[in-house]
Amino acid sequence: MTDQLPTPFQHEDFRLAIPEGDDRVRRICNRCNFVDYVNPKIVTGSVVTQGDLILICKRAIEPRKGFWTLPAGFMEEGESVEDGARREAREEACADIEIDRLLAVYSVPRIAQVQIMFRARLLSDIAPGPESLEVKLVHWSDIPWSELAFPTVVWALTHFAQSRNKDVFAPFANPPGTDRLTR
Template structure:
């Protein structure tokens, strides 16, 4: 994203290297405010119930009608954990317990950092929220791998299923590289 105007005074910015900086930044030509561009944070939760994993089918673009781990952009004023809990309630109408950090996935091409937790359903009650047409529990062998919404879902779920099989859960960290052909596929 290219910044054109200062978010402090509204005057035009120019990209230049501020003193003691090695990157081009949007610098206001009137008030000299340096406006930084930072990645977006996505937070979500892989939810397990009696050996199955809860996914929601998206009703919105991108990737409408694909299955997704309940996740979304972090809101101002909330922690990553609070954001994950909120996304679970919004997307699959579920309450969760035993929440633990599971993985941090960087997607440099999208300027995103995804922070995933893992949890169990607090009860067998769940449903379809405003951004989902249905929610469903899948045994690991039945996960619709070819119809998952995003590459980060695939990576995180593969880590989760592997950890489930060994019953040893680790905290995962990975940069997800997406080639441009794949990016076009996920932008449709």
């Protein structure tokens, strides 16, 4: 007898097939024909500033534990992307923030993610939350570029710099030539 539960693909109540009118293999319930769609996850976060300083967080969890990132993470059911970004800032940096506007939407199909990033202002003091080893406010020149956790962090910071003094701008997307990083 095993202590492991079957993975979803091993469960005898489901089969892999292409549902009628679809073009992809999906998990389908053998009893009721329910289609179990597996869709990308949404990550939400923000480039948080206080004057000329930018909030960064050193990750306390994998992936990329010990590397620096922006406050961001997976959305929870029942919350808006803005609420998710505010929650992530509280969880990672004990920070209260005010969302300014949408900064960018990044597609990362390689890991089945859509990342939605905002510009935001810091409204409180900061301290490491349970997912951060350290948090700090840094000047642009002090960003530890070689120690950033993910390409999308670099993109968001770069796009923030391009829009920093603009009140109106089109939201950014994946930079040209970054396909190898996302597929």
